[in-house]
Amino acid sequence: MTSPSMQSPEKAAPAVRAAADLEDERLLRGRGLAGAASAFGHRVRSGDLGSLPVVIGLVIIWAAFGVTTHGDFFDAQNLVNLAVQCAGPGLIAVGIVLVLLLGEIDLSIGSVSGLSAAILGVGLVNHGWPFVPVLVLALVVGAAIGLLYGFLFTRFGVPSFVITLAGLLTFLGVQLALLNTSGSINLPSDSFIVKFSLFDYLLPWQAYLLAFVGAGALFMSDLLANRRRLHAGLSGRSLAGSAIKCVALLVVLLAVAYYLATDRGTGVSFVFLVVVVVVVNFFITRTRWGRSIYAVGGNVEAARRAGIRVNAVYLTVFMLCSMFAVLGGLVSAGNLTAVTLSAGTGDVNLNAIAAAVIGGTSLFGGRGNAWSALLGVVVVQSIANGLNLMNFAGDAPRFIVTGIVLLLAVIVDSLSRRSRQSHGAA
């Protein structure tokens, strides 16, 4: 409850002027590390869970597979495979995160990824075109599909799940038509996309260097943000906290790089996924375009009245989602060294959506970040990988377990939304 402002205009001026954001005496003031820790605890209790459930879930899943596979799951060879398997679905999931942030959905990502694989196979193998034109063609097709969805959505107001459900069937049909004459196409193992997706690994020193660059960049960005805050007369953040965070990140990255290097190393395609996630996250958190995505996802009418060009936001996001589906389809095809009639069918759609939701992006719009695609896809692929190791080959057990995990994630999403509402933080 606010206190009437007439009570305090005579408030004695503090001897030292507090930072602009700490002047209100009612603020719960937590400084330094302890403050950061208690703020985190408060956020979690009020239902702002962020990435916490997925991290806990991942630990449980890994522990379970570690036991049931007698440690085979943690073989360096298996983890290297796991990382490489994450790249394709992960790229698709990044696009889904963007669409979910708007509170919309794209159910055709599987078909679009399959169509892009078909374009790859037909172009690269049947027509013998070089890779780059094929890549550009596939991306243009993806952009056109997204543009069409965005147009139908903004012009006619058809719900996105219906538009993209129609797209699912249509583009699956186009894919089958493209592959009609040749059937499944094997990709030559010396082609760029196969090497990129399956055979290229970082040398150990490259991986270590990347770990240092990543942690160092995080620390520098914290340091610069802190300097800007102080310059603007705001309170600084705990530098010790950010130093600890960066050192922890560095240790984890180095450990991962070291362990993966005992086998083939860190897959280039996985690194590509991480870079894409970092870049996309930067764009959605630090640019006006990204802010408008969150605004549209939170309250479309408010965004419109604030002068945001809502239709442009929908168009760009649907386009990007389809383009990420294209990229994911190409990497998945490279990973399989083949373009099949069933590429992009089955659980590809649901895996990508599950990854985004499991990673902590809300189905209700306006909440989430690009990292949830990475975290979620690691969970989804761990399940597939672990079940495979347990000799539950075939689709049936994987479908069942992934379905249940998706359901759990959606329940967590709904519960945390309810908790936020009851804590006055919907």
Place this chain on the structure above:
Amino acid sequence: MTLRGITKRFGAVQALSGVDLDVFPGEVVAIVGDNGAGKSTLVKVLSGVHSQDEGTITFEDEPVSIPDPAAAREMGISSVFQDLALCDNLDVVANLFLGREVTASRIMNEEEMERRSWELLRQLSARIPSVRIPIASLSGGQRQTVAIARSLIGDPKVVILDEPTAALGVAQTAEVLNLIERLRERGHGVILISHNLADVQAVADRVVVLRLGRNNGTFNVRDVSYEEIIAAITGASDNAVTRRAAATRTSEENPA
């Protein structure tokens, strides 16, 4: 800003017919009227949500047209809508600067926006615990404060407040009325739409009464009684009883 002969029809309904309105800098003009009197329609014409069928709008002695909300904002007319139009999932800073983010080489300058947010909120003596918490965790009065503060970004000349106190408690209403007085002190022209005549009498300089889409009187708040405004709103000053009373008074004053 001057409006002359504003007319707006929705199908068969004549929502506004020939409404006149003047707003001067540093003045609070209240628009009152019963439900369906055309208050909200007039506001929507001003804020560019609807455009008028007939009539002229003059802004700083220039005839203007207001085709959409963006045009109104560029001109210096900002509106606080009754539903506030805030994004619950975004924090206070993001909401204040929504659509007008401060950028440095295309990247949002969060620190500058946060600094300006505190500056603005302090000028309004607003009491917001933190500008980095989502709007959803603020009280009704605090949300109203944020919505009003947002209307001031970009330094508008006219601020339109549509029922700013309708959903608020006593203390919060007092706070919003303080805010309105501060807007006047800062030299903004304020248009206040309200059902609550106590609020209107507390802060407004002039009261414009609309009735069934027409002007039904303009009063200086200082010279007018509560009953007279009510009478103008309900049309009670023009009926058989008042006409008889007037006739009687005339005959008493001038006995044959």
